Each structure stands twice: as C-alpha cells, then as structure tokens.
Amino acid sequence: MTPLIASLGMYDHPAQQGTNDRIWSAIVRILRTRGVEGVPDVLDRKRHVHDLWRDPNLLFGQACGYPLIADDSLALQVIALPIYDVPGSTSSDATHASVLVARANDGRRSLADYRDTRAAINDPQSNTGMNLFRATLAPIAETSVFFASVVQTGSHRASVAAVAAGDADIAAIDTVTYATLMRHEPDLTALLKVVARSPASPTLPFVTSAITSIETIAALRFALQQVMADHCLADDRAVLGLAGIVTANVDALAPILRLEQSAIRCGYPDLR
Structure with missing residues (x-):
C-alpha cells in the first residue's frame, strides 16, 4: 500500500x-x-x-x-x-475573520487612510489574507485600485513582519494566526495596531x-x-x-x- x-x-x-x-x-x-x-x-x-x-x-x-x-x-x-476560541473569533460556530493590522505609530486612523499605501498579502489565493481583505475594502474602494502596491510575502507571519519593519503598511491576518503571534511573539505584535476587522467567514x-x-x-x-x-x-x-x-x-x-x-x-x- x-x-x-x-x-x-x-x-x-x-x-x-x-x-x-x-x-x-x-x-x-x-x-x-x-x-x-x-x-x-x-x-x-x-x-x-x-x-x-x-x-x-x-x-x-x-x-x-x-x-x-x-x-x-x-x-x-x-x-x-x-x-x-481565540480573540476575534466566535467560539459558538465555525467562523473566523481577519484583522487588518498596521504599524501602531503610523498616524493613520481609519481604513480609508490607507489608500495609496503598500499592502502585504500572504498568497493571492488566501481567503483570510486576500479574499477577506478585498471584501473589507470593497465598500470603500470607489475604484478598482486602492493601493499603491501589493507585495506577496508567502505567509501571514511574514506579512506581519513586513508591516512591523516598514516594508508594507497594512495586511490582513486571520484571527487564529494573530492570536498565536500575540501569545508567542508579543514583541512583534506590540508594534502593530488593528485598523479594522473583516466580515466573518468559515x-x-x-x-x-x-x-x-x-x-x-x-x-x-x-x-x-x-x-x-x-x-x-x-x-x-x-x-x-x-x-x-x-x-x-x-x-x-x-x-x-x-x-x-x-x-x-x-x-x-x-x-x-
């Protein structure tokens, strides 16, 4: 066999x-x-x-x-x-979401403020890193282009690191991954803020x-x-x-x- x-x-x-x-x-x-x-x-x-x-x-x-x-x-x-059952998830059903994170000290306040900035995604076929990111932006995008550039990092952690290092300005990270990073790499997530939360998804x-x-x-x-x-x-x-x-x-x-x-x-x- x-x-x-x-x-x-x-x-x-x-x-x-x-x-x-x-x-x-x-x-x-x-x-x-x-x-x-x-x-x-x-x-x-x-x-x-x-x-x-x-x-x-x-x-x-x-x-x-x-x-x-x-x-x-x-x-x-x-x-x-x-x-x-993690922060940002609903423990009563099989759904979760993404948090849109940016550097804590970048001075921007709302999601609309990130127009013409640099986005990071883990993979173009990622639900939480791309699809939920797109779904969150779509109601405010107004045109088919929102960002100045989009970089592919290969993983959610790499997207977090890119934002923290200033190589990107915003990324969408699923709540399970972000809770894990907050628990095990608090020095990394301490550099970030949550700008918005995506719609829920399976x-x-x-x-x-x-x-x-x-x-x-x-x-x-x-x-x-x-x-x-x-x-x-x-x-x-x-x-x-x-x-x-x-x-x-x-x-x-x-x-x-x-x-x-x-x-x-x-x-x-x-x-x-």
Missing part, C-alpha cells in the same frame, strides 16, 4: 508543533483502532502545504477555504470545520484527498470528535485555540464565494 501522508501545517507555529504532534498521535491511535490502513506515524513538515493538498495520498490535512472554491483542479474532500477546513473512501472519512470524523472530547488533550487544544468541530462538506464554504462576488459587484474584483 502506498504510504499516506498527514499535515497540520496551517497553524503550526514552532511553539505549537509539539501540540500538533500530540493531537495527531491521538488521531493515529483512533484511526488504527477503526481499521484504517497506512496511517502515517508523524506529520509531514518537509513539503509545502500547497503540494500536500495536491497529493492523492493525503489522508488528513487542513486547507484554506478559498482555493477549494476557486481552483477546480484542487481535488479535496472537506471533513469538518474547526471551531476556534474557518480553515480539515480535508482529505478526493479518493479517500467514505469509510475512512467517517473514521476521520469520529477521531476528530474523540480528540475534541478527550480531557487529556485539553491543554493541547487550548494552545491551538480549538474548541470543537462541525462535520461539513464543501458546501459549507459557500460564504467565501459570496464575499468574492460581493466585492466584484462593488467594482473591486482584485486586491490592488
């Missing part, structure tokens, strides 16, 4: 890696008890998550929701949506390959439910901000598409 792979790379700050390893080890034990074959012992941290999403051997991962609705070539099935879904069987998906959902209820993992869930899961399929990501369509109707189809 071809070895399967697993990843929790979307929220895997160095301070969280041990936690993710323990969560995965618990999932492994449950899956094997349920008869799932080929379950990997460890998480794959060698490959970029974008590559893992396209691997047909992906047993378990977490993906950004925007590529799932915008890229027809991405063959993944949604297992569940996580519920996060959280980053847990996913599996399109060829994963119905039986294995059921086992994965069962394992996630068990992990969320395991009191021995309470501290680990707290480190990740995890409060629960909601079983879901790709239809649960429809609000992401609606935000894109709303921005287009406002005459702001691209973040620029």
Whole structure:
C-alpha cells in the first residue's frame, strides 16, 4: 500500500508543533483502532502545504477555504470545520475573520487612510489574507485600485513582519494566526495596531484527498470528535485555540464565494 501522508501545517507555529504532534498521535491511535490502513506515524513538515493538498495520498490535512472554491483542479474532500476560541473569533460556530493590522505609530486612523499605501498579502489565493481583505475594502474602494502596491510575502507571519519593519503598511491576518503571534511573539505584535476587522467567514477546513473512501472519512470524523472530547488533550487544544468541530462538506464554504462576488459587484474584483 502506498504510504499516506498527514499535515497540520496551517497553524503550526514552532511553539505549537509539539501540540500538533500530540493531537495527531491521538488521531493515529483512533484511526488504527477503526481499521484504517497506512496511517502515517508523524506529520509531514518537509513539503509545502500547497503540494500536500495536491497529493492523492493525503489522508488528513487542513486547507484554506478559498482555493477549494476557486481552483477546480484542487481535488479535496472537506471533513469538518474547526471551531476556534481565540480573540476575534466566535467560539459558538465555525467562523473566523481577519484583522487588518498596521504599524501602531503610523498616524493613520481609519481604513480609508490607507489608500495609496503598500499592502502585504500572504498568497493571492488566501481567503483570510486576500479574499477577506478585498471584501473589507470593497465598500470603500470607489475604484478598482486602492493601493499603491501589493507585495506577496508567502505567509501571514511574514506579512506581519513586513508591516512591523516598514516594508508594507497594512495586511490582513486571520484571527487564529494573530492570536498565536500575540501569545508567542508579543514583541512583534506590540508594534502593530488593528485598523479594522473583516466580515466573518468559515474557518480553515480539515480535508482529505478526493479518493479517500467514505469509510475512512467517517473514521476521520469520529477521531476528530474523540480528540475534541478527550480531557487529556485539553491543554493541547487550548494552545491551538480549538474548541470543537462541525462535520461539513464543501458546501459549507459557500460564504467565501459570496464575499468574492460581493466585492466584484462593488467594482473591486482584485486586491490592488
């Protein structure tokens, strides 16, 4: 049997890696008890998550929701949506948002003041870094171009660092990532201020390959439910901000598409 792979790379700050390893080890034990074959012992941290999403051997991962609705070539099935309990998230449902952050001492007061400045995005297909950023700006953009320039940084943390260093003026960072940075890198976030908050959106879904069987998906959902209820993992869930899961399929990501369509109707189809 071809070895399967697993990843929790979307929220895997160095301070969280041990936690993710323990969560995965618990999932492994449950899956094997349920008869799932080929379950990997460890998480794959060698490959970029974008590559893992396209691997047909992906047993378990977490993906950004925007590529799932915008890229027809991405063959993944949604297992569940996580519920996060972090500042800026709604702990009662599987939604989160982005905070638009800027340097604390830049003198600007409102989002409109950032017209003709420099924006940073982690990836053009990021929901929280681009799509929610665009959705927040669309009602005030007035034209199809809002910023003087937009730089792609490769990660939310890199966008935060770019703003803090003065290499960009504003960025949209998802609330789970920003809460993690506030907790583990307070000297970095202390340089920033929150200018605005985006509309709410579904959280980053847990996913599996399109060829994963119905039986294995059921086992994965069962394992996630068990992990969320395991009191021995309470501290680990707290480190990740995890409060629960909601079983879901790709239809649960429809609000992401609606935000894109709303921005287009406002005459702001691209973040620029």
